[in-house]
Amino acid sequence: MQGVGTDNEGILVLGATNIPWVLxxxxxxxFEKRIYIPLPEEHARLYMFKLHLGNTPHMLSEDDLKQLAKKTSGYSGADISIVVRDALMQPVRKVQSATHFRKVQGPSRTDPNVILDDLLTPCSPGCPGAFEMTWVDVPGDKLFEPPVSMSDMLRSLATSKPTVNDEDMVKLDKFKEDFGQEG
Structure with missing residues (x-):
């Protein structure tokens, strides 16, 4: 970085690391300024859950999302992304492992404004209207994947742990005290 040029006006060099103590x-x-950016607070984690869900069909209420944000203290943005991505796969897993399906009403894949009443969604064998079949028997245009639910999110959360541990947090705090600034 030293001697990059004599005219450095308008040039900003930015670096980031999760392990600053090895620098x-x-x-x-x-790097004249060293700014510590902490793990996201609850309101930021709530926003991240919403951001990662995007427009994916789900049955999560605002209270559900707030509960998830509260449960993920110590999670990084990347950790939350992993939780949501795994939860988004839960409906696919339900479809693939289903032995029974039932007819439901839902939007057409080709035209979301058209509501069809012959779509097929996975269900338990004892569900009213259930009939035995596997996902390979379901025509692609008739498959209705179940929306992501709170139980999907909690299942994913149970298997996805935060990647930043207490020991790393102690090291980060020490580095911040010795060399950094608050963000």
Whole structure:
């Protein structure tokens, strides 16, 4: 970075790391400001859940999302992304493992404004109207994947742990005290 040029106007060099304690003194000197950005707070985690869900069909209420944000203290943005991506796969897993399907009403894949009443969605064998079949027997245009539910999110959350541990947090706090600034 030293001697990049004589006219550095308009040039910003930005670096980021999750392990700043491995940086040597020479590189720390070249970055004049070191700003510590903590793990996301609850309101930020709530926003991240909404962002990662996007327009995916789901049955999550605002209270459900707030509960998820509360349960994910210590999770990074990447950790939350993993939880949501795994939860988004739960309906696919339900379809693939289903032994019974039932007819439901829902939007057509070709025209969401058209409501069809002969779509097929996975269900338990004892569900009224259930008939035995596997997903390979369901025509592609008739498959209605169940929307993501709170139980899908909780199942994913149970298997996805935060990647930043207490030991790393202690090291980050020490680095911030020694060399950094609050964000």
């Amino acid at each position: 040597d003194a020479a590189i720390r000197r070249r």
